[in-house]
Amino acid sequence: MPELTSDPATRGRYAPSPTGYLTVGNARTALLAWLDVRSRGGRFVLRLDDTDTARESVSAADICADLDALGLDWDEGWDVGGAHGPYETSKRSDRHRAVADDLIAGGAAYWDYTPAIADVSAHKAGRREAKAGRNVHRGTPDAVDGVDPVLRLRVPDAGRIEVVDRVYGKISVDVADVSEVALMRSDGRPTYHLASCVDDADMGVTSVVRGADWLNSLPQHVLVFRALGADVPAFAHVPLLVGKDGQKLSKRQGDLSIRHLIVDEGVPAGALCAYLANLGFEERSDLPTLTEMASTFDIGHLGKASPRYDPKKLEALSRRWLAERESSERLAAELRVRAPVELSDEQVAVLVDGVRTRIPTFAAAGDLAGFLGLDDSPGRDVTVLADDVVAPVLGTRPWDADALAAAIDAAVPAGPDRKARLGAFRDALAPGLRVTPPLHVMLAALGPDRAAARLAPT
RNA sequence: GCCCCCAUGGUCUAGCGGCCUAGGACGCCGCCCUCUCAAGGCGGAUGCCGCCGGUUCAAAUCCGGCUGGGGGCGCCA
Structure with missing residues (x-):
């Protein structure tokens, strides 16, 4: 096997939120993030993205256990420490608030006194009066009695935001289509948009691999990094897995958790990794281990379409894995x-x-x-x-x-x-x-x- | 409703204007082998490259529209 290039300056991360056991979809993203870092000899950082305590359903230890079961390792993280800690977003609130103050002072963010959407499900289900784009919140910039304001990102009035994604290529959007997302909740806690960017900047993250469901937020995040005066990391958005019928993968299905697959069904972790990490790439005729995959890994070769999760194919691979590699x-x-x-x-x-x-x-x-x-x-x-x-x-x-x-x-x-x-x-x-x-x-x-x-x- | 993204056999994909009457792998089918289940050997089928137009001497490859699918539009991540 060829010697891996070693570039400690490359720092990649995986930042799961503790809202459930790792699913095949999460696991694939984690695998790709890990391979991207390891293929370049960089350092892999594990950060707990616990900005929404209300939705937490599993412990941080559960997540580490799942990642470990897959065969992943990390150099820094909430369980092993490191020079850029703490690695739990919830423990970095003071830093986030200080950054928020700087952003306000610099004009990159403003307080918005519009009352919060009362019923999100109705808002999502019904006819959407929500408008994408900037300026939709600026109507109530002045203090209103009884309303705690939310901090919003200020989007420029004109121009385009351009950024190159390692999977999707050049992204170019008109600022008119970029909404002024919330950076701080009215109770003073940061949202993902703020915390994630600040933490990535503080931790020296140079490479972000995350789900394509974040692609639409990329322009805002670029704006945040710029406002921070930080280098914008290289982003790679990975297409989301879809189900057998081509429809969206329901996260409700318990049998989609890798814990169920490994522990209950007894699928070898190596087979699961070989399957998930190879989805979206040209299929290899051998059955590579993670290390073997890392030697030739290039996320730029990842397909842009959403691959289907196919349990039948996983089983066929698992059978081969047991016969040949276990x-x-x-x-x-x-x-x-x-x-x-x-x-x-x-x-x-x-x-x-x-x-x-x-x-x-x-x-x-x-x-x-x-x-x-x-x-x-x-x-x-x-x-x-x-x-x-x-x-x-x-x-x-x-x-x-x-x-x-x-x-x-x-x-x-x-x-x-x-x-x-x-x-x-x-x-x-x-x-x-x-x-x-x-x-x-x-x-x-x-x-x-x-x-x-x-x-x-x- | 608005915005963004995607589209090659059942599946994962190769292909970046002529080398493609589209290649590989998995799956599938048949035969051989065989104590069951597998494995192994041999052979086979499966794509009007989503649809419609355009550019070109030439298009799976470039452009436009459409359809389908995904994502987003939240003080969720």
Whole structure:
């Protein structure tokens, strides 16, 4: 693998808000942000974007756990510290208020006494009287009794704002279409628009990768950076994932959380990363790890259209990942946890090799060990499977998968009845199970005594 | 309603005016192999490059309109 370029001056960040477990969409953005930084040898900063405490539903630790489960790491963050802390936006309010004062003094922001929209849902659902564009709030610039003002960004009266996005290319908008967004709420807390820009500037962030739902806010953010006297970071907006039907991905669906995918469904994190991080790029024929992806990563190659999240494709990739790339250690650990019965070291070793090419997830690996939990009572149909076939197999020494496979082949030679006899073998070893590991793997895992018990004549 | 963005087989995409009667991968279908499920081998189908116009000797590639989809228009992020 080529040596990664090392440029510590590149600083990228991921700034999740604790409003829910990471979904496949969030995870993809985080992955792309991480790859962008790592591909250039830069530093990755994790910042908690907790500007809206009312909507918080998960802990910061949950988010770290999800990111960690994916295999991401970070150099600075609210949990590991760093030179630019604190890394929780809520702890930077004093700084935000001081910046707000500067912006007012410099004429870049003004107080607006228009009462807040009372019912947002009605406002969103109904016919929209809201107008985009500047000057819509300037009607009530003077103090009004009983109204706490909101601080708004002042947008220039004429001209265009131009900025180059690393994914979308040149963005050029008329200021008439740029609304004067809120920077500070009437209760004195900053909004995302202010906090995010200030924090990025303060933390020396040079590269921002975020969801395309922020693209429309980019002009305002450019204005804020300029007013701050800070360099505008390089922005890369990533198209949002859409659902199977091409419609928007519902965040309500619990099965879209990566925690559910990894923990409940047992999708290997590496497969999930390979799938999510490759969406929007030309598909690779290999199955790269994150590090391997980082060596050739260029977010400029990301497609601009919204890719569909396809669970079927994820499963196909997961199957390949388990067969080709998953470590035996990890597979062994997952098998122990997910098998319905306690497994010995020998059984784990046999099963790891015996099941890895035939499972879509770790959960399925556990299911394949199900035959071990069955009763060892006799079940062989002697009319199909004779003693002179079973005896040599049971006499196999050493009792290991390879020797057993050879013994089975020798005892049941190719012929018209081979299929039936081996089928009877399976029925005796794993009665009632539709899917099992191969015969020799089951025999090896059961051990000679339990195998003999199950193969005893009915 | 207004503003912004996007549009190649089922999916992810290559393609940046002639090399394209559009390439790859995944999926799908068939055959082989086969103790189930997989894996593996071999072969196959699937796109009037969303639609309509224009520019050009030449367009998937450039321009315009339309349609569809996404995003935004909030003292949410």
